[in-house]
Amino acid sequence: MAEPVLASLIHVLGSLLSSRATDHGRRLWSVSRDVGWLRDELHSMQLFLHEMEVCSIEGGVAREAWIDQMRDIMSDSEDAIDIFDASQVQGCCVLGKLRSRHDVGARIRRIRAQLSDISRRRLEYAVERPRESSDKWIHGLLASSPMVHDIDVVGLDKYLDVLLRHILDGGLESELSVISLVGMGGVGKTTLAKKAYTNPDVKKHFECCAWIYVSKTMELRSILCEMVKGLMRIPSAEASSLCEKRLQELLLSGLGCKKFLLVFDDVWDRGLWDIIKLVLPRNCSGSRVLVTTRNAAVAGSVEGAKSTVQQLQPLPFEDSWNLFCKKAFLQDGICPDAVKETAEDIVKKCVGLPLAIVAAGSMMSGKEQTDTEWKSVLASIQKDLSNGQMGIQQTLLSSYRDLPHPLKPCFMLLSVIPYKSQISRKKLVRLWIAEGFVKEKADETLEITAEKYLAELINKSMVEVATASISGRVKACRVHDLLHDLAIWLSENEKFSIICADKGPSVSDRRVSLQMPHVSFSNERKKRLRSVFMFNNSAPTAIKCNVISRSFGLVRILDFEDGNMLELPKEIGGLVHLRYLGLRGTKLKKLPRTMNKLYHLQTLDIRKTQIKRITFQIKCLRNLRHLEMKQDDQCIQIPIGFNQLDKLQILTGLQASTAVVREIASLTQLKKLSIEDLKNEDAKELCSSVNNMKELSYLSIFPSDGTRPLDLAMLEPSSCLQKLNLAGSLQTLPNWFAQLDNLTKLRLSFSQLEDDPLSVLVRLPNLMFLQGACNAE
Structure with missing residues (x-):
């Protein structure tokens, strides 16, 4: 077996040393430098395309074709960098490294040539870059203007009543008060603010009022100028001639003891208030500031x-x-029975957004009231909602363009989830990390950075909280249907991902979401495939070996959750780029031994499978961060050596043994530990190990014998501990319970406590959930 490999290696080295291959040899050894150049170039390309999106300048077909070419080069660059990084893993044979270097070097030369060609063509066939039109800002200004009187507040009445109370009464408070209306684009913030601003009682209540449409483009001087014109009633020409400092002085001196109402519509910058508050007097006259924004921050x-x-x-x-009905049936607002069913379907398509409902109703008001006519409209309305024909997409697209560069791919990845579905916070964070969207920072983990990304997407109304814990932490999230449509449209347009609902993936797809049963991969080589998500039982019972070798070579994510998979082929070990392997809920009974080659794997999820033990050398997965193994009625054995996994943060469903407990002592970085079948003689050593886990926030311990008291007296958990799950006989609560100041959730199963624990538990300041279970007689 070794002779052919050795002969091949000698042949390669010989060719490198020959005079004819000197240039080839130099290229091989310079690949590291070329990869460094490519990383910098890729980062520059990403930032440049981000700036192009932010500017949102229309440049016609030529510009779009150029951007598509750039995206293709970016994909090729990512692949080349991944191949190089994988070849640097310790344990790769010399021959493999040389072949990878040759491949990467050739790819980089092609990329250089392509960039040069694109740059040349862009100069030779340059079309004058159009200036950004002010039409969009003017359109926004007109839409914002409170002088536009067609204001329907159907469904917003409850919000209006509360808003008017805050504006007019505010508890009869005289201090300056700020009211913020927060929600996604099109939900009715500006409409509600207009209705309050034009209310006769409001006009009487305040000495002066001003409405300012801020948007993303208005500068500070323009805002101050609008404030002076509205609140001080200074003519427009005179106010426009004043410098910024003079405008500030006028506001501070002129408002004096006046009671004013100031509305800032469509605010994007969280720093606006820091500046505006400096020119607003603290006159205790009962003034109010009303802000509409999509960003909770x-x-x-x-x-x-x-x-x-x-x-x-x-x-x-x-x-x-x-x-x-008010918009579609102008005479009486009553829907005819002939079109009622179809009309209801149209309303459902608008998913509660007033902007979409008004647009749909206005469009249907001019249609013939026959079921045939309305059904034809229903067939196309989803397309119209997505491509901007009803004015919805531009409203939502502006929210996307305002996202910081790292958050844009995070949002687009949500396109792979089926409609109306939820995704857990933990899974989403791990997928983002596996994709490489989250960059490492010196002072925080990747998971913390990713959770900050999610919080910002929620604050900006791009993602909704589906379920939350009793402490308020997000457990699962979802995307509003229209934003989901936007994510899908963006992903397809930018060749980011594709939804396969009626056919398999194509050769050039980057990320695929398979949402049909019994999917099959063709034998075509899919050289760009990076992530595969399977939903709706689309995962096959087994993946063919040639599919893995031909299609999954560069794949980072394989998510087969809840699929029908019965077997995972040994070729899975060849996926050296794999970061995330989701097997939860499948019918697997074992994992192939070749999985020890998955050096870059970060997440392995085998919860709710039929696997009883891990047989491959898990210690080789040196980048593993999350090992989820929790089963319904059993725990999983893993081989010794896992103490070398110094990046592991989550370890659940672990079967205890003396050797396992001893190895846990090295995993001081764990944040979550769930261990079962613990013997009492190993309890003290486990306590000693857990005491060194300074960042542990979740701990679950199940004994092998629930009838014998478990000695946990020596346990002194981290002050970070928030969730504790203990099973088995305790008799009395250990003394350290009183020190769990951050504990929010406690489960005690079969504890057989002799004393009432509430005298201790009531003193825990953050405890919100308590559950106990007893043995059935």
Whole structure:
């Protein structure tokens, strides 16, 4: 077996040393430098395309073709870097490294040539870059203007009543108060603010009022100028001629003891309040500032004044229906029976967004009221909602373009999830990390950075909280249907991902979401495939070996959760780029021994499978961060040596033994530990190990014999501990329970406590959930 490999190696080395291959040899040894250049070039390309999106300048077909070419080169660059990084793993044979270097070097030369050609063509066939039009800003200004009187507040009445109370009464408070209306684009924030601003009682209540459409483009001087014109009633020409400093002086001196209402519509920058508060007098006259924003962080930035936040949600169906009928049936607002069923389907497509409902109703008001006509509209309305024909996409697209560069691919990855589905916070964070969207920082883990990304997407109303824990932490999230449509449209347009609902993936697909049963991969080589997500039982019972070798070579994510998979082929070990392997809920009974080659694997999820033990050398997975093994009625044996996994943070479903408990002592970086079948003689050593886990926030211990008391007296958990799950006889609560100041959730199963534990537990300041279970007689 060794002779052919050795002969091949000698042949390669010989060719490198020959005079004819000197240049080839130099190229091989210079690949590291070329990869460094490529990393910098890729980063520059990413930032440049981000700036192009932010500017949102229309450049026609030529510009779009150029951007598509750039995206293709970026994909090729990512692949070349991944191949090089994989070849640097310790244990790769010399021959393999040389072959990888040759491959990467050739790829980089092609990329250089392509970049040169694209740059040349762009110069030779240059079309004058159009200036950004002010039409969009003017359109936004007109839409914002409170002088536009067609204001329907169907479904917003409850919000309006609360808002008027805050503006007019505010508890009869005289201090300056800021009210923020927060919600996704199109949910009715500006409409609600207009209705309050034009209310006769509001006009009487304040001495002066001003409405300022801020948007993303307005500068500070323009904002101050609008404030002076509205609140001081200074003519437009005179105000426009004043410098910024003079405008500030006028506001501070002129407002004096006046009671004013100031509305800032469509605020994006969280720093606006820090500047505006400097020119608003603290005159205790009962003045109010009203802000509309899509970003909850803008509302959270208010300091030095009383702050109230109203979070607007999409309308329920009944209110959506009433608003639609008002717009579609102008005479009496009553829907004819002939089109009622189709009309209800149209309203459901608008998923509670007033902007979409008004647009749909206005469009249908001019249609013939026959079921045939309305059904033809229903067939195309989803397309119209997505491509901007109803004015929805541009509203939501502006929210996407405002996202920081790292958050854009995070949002687009949500396109792979089926409609109406939820995704757990933990899974989403791990997928982002596996994709490489989250960059490592010196002072925090990848997981913490990723959770900050998610919090920002939620604050910016791009992602919704589906379920939360009793402490308020996000457990699962989802995407509003129209934002889901936007994510899908963006992903397809930018060749980021594709949804396969009626056919298998194509040769050039980057990320595929398979949402059909019994999917099959063709024998075509899919050289660009990076991630595979399978839903709706699309995962086959077994993946063919040639599919793995031909299609999955560069794959980072394989998610087969809840699929029908019965067997995982040994060729899975060849996927050296794999970061995430999701097998939860499959029917697997074992894992191939070749998985010890998955050096870059970060997440292995085998929960709720039929696997009883891991037989491959798991110690080789040196980048493993999350090992999820929790089963319904059993725990899993793993081989000794896992103490070398110094990046492991999550370890669940582990079967205890004396050797296992001893090795756990090295995993001081664990944040979550779930261990079962613990013997009492190993309890003290486990306690000693856990005491060194300074960042442990979750601990679950199940004994092998629930009838014998478990000695946990020596346990002194980290102050970070938030969730504790103990099973087995305790008789009395250990003394360290009183020190669990951050504990929010406690489960005690079969504890057989002789004393009432509440005298201790009531003193835990953050405990919100307590559950106990007893042995059935």
